[in-house]
Amino acid sequence: MATETTEKEILRGGQFLVKETACEDVFTMEDLNEEQRMMRDSTKEFVDRELWAHWERFEKKDYAYTEETMRKAGELGLLGVAVPEKYDGLGMGFVSTMLVCDYISGATGSFSTAFGAHTGIGTMPITLYGNEEQKMKYVPKLATGEWFGAYCLTEPGAGSDANSGKTKAVLSDDGKTYKISGQKMWISNAGFCNLFIVFARIEDDKNITGFIVENDPSNGITLGDEEKKLGIHSSSTRQVFFNDTVVPVENMLSERGNGFKIAMNALNVGRIKLAAACLDAQRRVINEATTYAKERVQFKTPIINFGAIKSKLAIMATNAYADESACYRAAKNIEDRIAMREAAGNTHQEAELKGVEEYAIECSILKVAVSEHVQACSDEGIQIFGGMGFSADTPMESAWRDARIARIYEGTNEINRMLAVGMLVKKAMKGHVDLLGPATAVGEELMGIPSFDTPDYSELFAEEKEIIKKLKKVFLMVAGSAVQKFGPQLEEHQQLLLAASDILIQVYMAESALLRTEKNAKKKGEDSQKTEIAMTQLYLYNAVDIVATKAKESIISFAEGDEQRVMLMGLKRFTKYTNMPNIVALRKQISSDLEENGKYRFDG
Structure with a gap:
């Protein structure tokens, strides 16, 4: 009997750019099974009891408390989620390991760092590269928290x-x-x-x-x-x-x-798990900021009633939603690829190494996007709290400081931006991702006569899907022309690579949010997804602006004359809406949901 893994097409890493993904084929937080939800809930309970309730201790350089709570996490099995049962771990799948990394990281960056360093780069190299004697000797001690x-x-x-x-x-x-x-x-x-x-x-x-x-x-x-x-x-x-x-x-x-x-393969895993470790940090900042905005009265009204505050909360929630969507989409792709390799006869070690390596591009994309979103989220959290946000008596100040390291960990964001594009080009050269064909087609389209027919966008996300297709064309137009012009010397043009990477990042993040919302709207009905639809549309609107800016910067940097004129005209065509969304209304919908529920409620 065919498994779920083999029944659907699993795109290779980077292929999202040139192949369409059906919403039914993506994994979302709403798809978590009962075991995964139990793991999530027990992790949240541990964090609330042992970490969030004592966040001040972590700010006072209480290293002993970090060690103490790490041992407690070991006793609960949280340090061994990714470790095979043979070595005293729980032997759970990649999605479950992401869940634990996500929720255990929300309260404090101090514990999150200790946890990530131990379970990831401290334990994983032995699990994946050690021989049997080394694994039997060391991994059980690491999985249980006896050793760190x-x-x-x-x-x-x-x-x-x-x-x-x-x-x-x-x-x-x-x-x-x-x-x-x-x-x-x-x-x-x-x-x-x-x-x-x-x-x-x-x-x-x-x-x-x-x-x-x-x-x-x-x-x-x-x-x-x-x-x-x-x-x-x-x-x-x-x-x-x-x-x-x-x-x-x-x-x-x-x-x-x-x-x-x-080291490089450890960083691939570390990057996607670092992205996961920035998710619950955002949720908790959003929740704290929402609560404060509802309680803080100025000019005789709670500040959550002010449009400026609504806008901030809406953008914070929107970024968190897109981040969740992209992280768990990639995590399930990795889990499925591991399962496919094991079914083909690979050892668990080989399967996991190759499974993660396959999605190294997505891992770098996620590391950059989510680490920058958590920084922006905590920054706006401080702003909503005003003077109190700047005070060490509230957790906003520490959240902002703790978030800053995420852009440096696991390779700086600048390195990861250049890696994402560089790895994609290498995959194309190896024939793993066909960039040449689609890039050539985009070039021919630029020279053709555009259609002036009014498209039918009556179905949910019809226009948004078309826009994402066009944003992919923008990347192919810019990157294809740059590769043709500079060849092997492309890596020397770092500013161009950074701009191209920002386009790639926005495509993946926006598409992930859209696929998640579309899947759930089909399952549960559009009326149940009003806020999710608003967040998806808002994220895409902002993504289009970023893509337009970065692509224009890129085109002007290397194209001249007629070539530049044609590419800029193409860019205008590829970033144009037929029906522009009402951004203010979208933000109001999102912030009203936060106000009504008193929290961010979209994590499955």
Whole structure:
């Protein structure tokens, strides 16, 4: 009997740009099964009880409390959601791991960072790259919270250029151990971890190598003082110094020279989970801001009645809705791809590695979009609170500071923007995504005579779907012309890549919101989705503006004369509405929903 996974077409990573996705084929938060809802609810209960109720402790650099709550999370099984049952984990699917990462991260960035560093880059490299002996020895301790992990990649001279690290690993004369020497910085969980994933270079190897290193101060490991940081105050962040630290050869992770690959694949997973970790942070800021706006009276009326406040709340909710839609769409794609590979005979390790790697473009898109939305959300949260928002007595101020690191983690947003476009071009060159055919078709369309017929947009989202198709043409027009003009030197034109990436991001995010709403409107009726429809239309309207601006910037930067004129005319055609939505009315609908319900209610 065919499974759900094989019955529907699962697009490859990046193919969303050139292939149409049916709304029935996307996963939404409304599709969560009973087990997933129970996992979500138990995670929220833990967060409300142990984290949100004590958020002030995290602002006072209470590292001990971070460690204490991490152990409690381990006792509940929350640290081992993604770990196979064989190694004392829960062995749940990728969507469930995203759910836990989402909801456990809402209360405080300090705990969110500790959790992400431990479950992701602290545990996952061993789960996915370790041999059986290594996994049996270390993973159960990490999955249960008996031990905590940390990840030592960044160095003073090796940040975004991760493979340029100077830390050395020297093989002993008897061939039984390596001695590791070097300096690592910005190491999350360093103050209380039991195990490091350390990357070092053997001799003059081109690529670094990964090692599993137990944290033993008597073995040449020393820690710097806790870093003084803008936010995430109770996340232990220290430098780690290795001075002839002896590591058994059997603690090499994967193969010699495979460390850069491990690091990059860990970042792919880390990026989509970082996006998930910014979701509930937005919901909680929206809820706090809504409550305050209903209670705060100025000029004899609650400030939620003012149009300026309504507009802010509407945009905050709209971005959160699009973020949820895109994150869980991609998460289910990854889960389905993993299942397909396992069904084809891949091991769980191989299937998960390749499943996530397939959607590396989407992971970078999500990391950028959601990290910037959570920053904007917390910023507007402060604004709604006014002077009280600037006070450390309310959680708005700490939410804003904690959100700031998300644009730097897991590769800066600038790096991820360029990666998204670069990876898409490479996929096209490998034949995994057909960009040439659609780009050529767009070029021919630009030279043709446009239709002046009035289209029939009577069905729900008929015009919105057409606009998204046209936004995809904008990307193909800009990127196709840029590749043709610059070829392999395209990566040197960073400002162009950044602008093209913003177009790509808006296409994916807007389409994800639309597909989610369309699917639920078909299932539950349009009347039940009035606010969701408003959020979808508002997000797309704003996306069109961003695309138009970025595309114009790109075209002017590399095209001249008739070529520029034709492309700018095409851009105007591709970003034109037939029936412009009433944006003020949409914002009122969204903010009224928040006011009536007293909270953001769209998370399934």
